[in-house]
Amino acid sequence: MGPKVGADGPSGPLFTVRTVTIDERSEGQRLDNFLVRECRGVPRSHLHRVIRDGQVRVNGRRAKSDTRLAGGDTVRIPPLRIDAVVAPPRMSDEARARRARSLPILFEDDALLVVDKPAGIAVHGGSGVDAGVIEMLRAARPEQRFLELVHRIDRDTSGILMLAKRRPALVGLHAQLRERAAGKDYVAIVEGRMPMRSRTITAPLRRYLTSEGERRVAVDPAEGQAALTRVKGLARASLDCGEFTRVACRIETGRTHQIRVHLAHIGHPVAGDPKYADFGLNRALARAGHDRMFLHAAAMTVRHPVSGAILRLAAPIPAEFDRFVPYTPSGGSL
Numbered sequence: 001m002g003p004k005v006g007a008d009g010p011s012g013p014l015f016t017v018r019t020v021t022i023d024e025r026s027e028g029q030r031l032d033n034f035l036v037r038e039c040r041g042v043p044r045s046h047l048h049r050v051i052r053d054g055q056v057r058v059n060g061r062r063a064k065s066d067t068r069l070a071g072g073d074t075v076r077i078p079p080l081r082i083d084a085v086v087a088p089p090r091m092s093d094e095a096r097a098r099r100a101r102s103l104p105i106l107f108e109d110d111a112l113l114v115v116d117k118p119a120g121i122a123v124h125g126g127s128g129v130d131a132g133v134i135e136m137l138r139a140a141r142p143e144q145r146f147l148e149l150v151h152r153i154d155r156d157t158s159g160i161l162m163l164a165k166r167r168p169a170l171v172g173l174h175a176q177l178r179e180r181a182a183g184k185d186y187v188a189i190v191e192g193r194m195p196m197r198s199r200t201i202t203a204p205l206r207r208y209l210t211s212e213g214e215r216r217v218a219v220d221p222a223e224g225q226a227a228l229t230r231v232k233g234l235a236r237a238s239l240d241c242g243e244f245t246r247v248a249c250r251i252e253t254g255r256t257h258q259i260r261v262h263l264a265h266i267g268h269p270v271a272g273d274p275k276y277a278d279f280g281l282n283r284a285l286a287r288a289g290h291d292r293m294f295l296h297a298a299a300m301t302v303r304h305p306v307s308g309a310i311l312r313l314a315a316p317i318p319a320e321f322d323r324f325v326p327y328t329p330s331g332g333s334l
Helices: 031-038 044-052 093-101 133-140 167-178 258-265 279-287 319-324
Strands: 005-009 012-015 018-021 074-077 105-108 112-117 158-164 183-191 198-201 205-209 215-219 229-239 242-251 295-303 310-314
Touching (some): 031 044, 031 074, 093 133, 112 133, 133 158, 158 167, 158 310, 198 258, 205 258, 215 258, 242 319
Antiparallel strands (some): 112 158, 183 242, 198 229, 205 215
16 A cells, blocks of 8 residues: 655655554565565665654654564554655556566575566656566566565675565565575776685674765674675776676675675675776776676575575576676585
């Protein structure tokens, strides 16, 4: 059910105060993601701000953005102003469904749906994004009563994205991710000449918002959360604008922007990264035909939440990676 609209304000309509009871569809969801869906058009940064200010209440109490909602919880949503400049044009359900049907399916059964997400598509709608993968798939599968994201990958990252078609599957997979029982491997192309050997990056990471409300992550030994990324150089290539290295990455933790920030921290940002790389170099790469962020979620290993069988998933490496830094696998691991 969409938000109830009240009187108009100078920058757009105001939502009235609402109290929403959490049903099966929203059970287990993070509070911030629930609000993004309920309050379409409100910038995510503003939603985080009202949560921090205590204006959003769960069962009458203050909560954090990452609070997991349980069935029967009540969420108080305060009046929220929509900025008409930020709110994107709405994509029709037909267009959403058509876009969803173009997504390659890597695996599907009664409990799970795994797709190969292209770079440039968000996983869910939010500030500046009318519809992400989850909204598109729901439009394409109206008969599917339950469909939720198991995890997220960045808009500019391509590759494996897993969704749950049953509540028990979602809960079971979230437990595996919390317990670090799921293996997640990425391929990236980074700036500079990285050694052809393995190394481990353990710099703690802290999330913050810029003065413009943009989400960022920084290395912070004092206040950051533990994060571990294993990296191995695979191949190199030289362009007129510099040297680049193709690398394999395995993450032991799932922090926001973890690979991107860790690689930038050691002096090798992901090529094309709009937040942590060299913007001038990104423009030079785009002019040379390499116009994307070169990070791909290539493989994932989980235990099937229903059968218990080991499920090994793989998303083909996009052709633009081979055009940029060619590589022929020769075995070995991180």
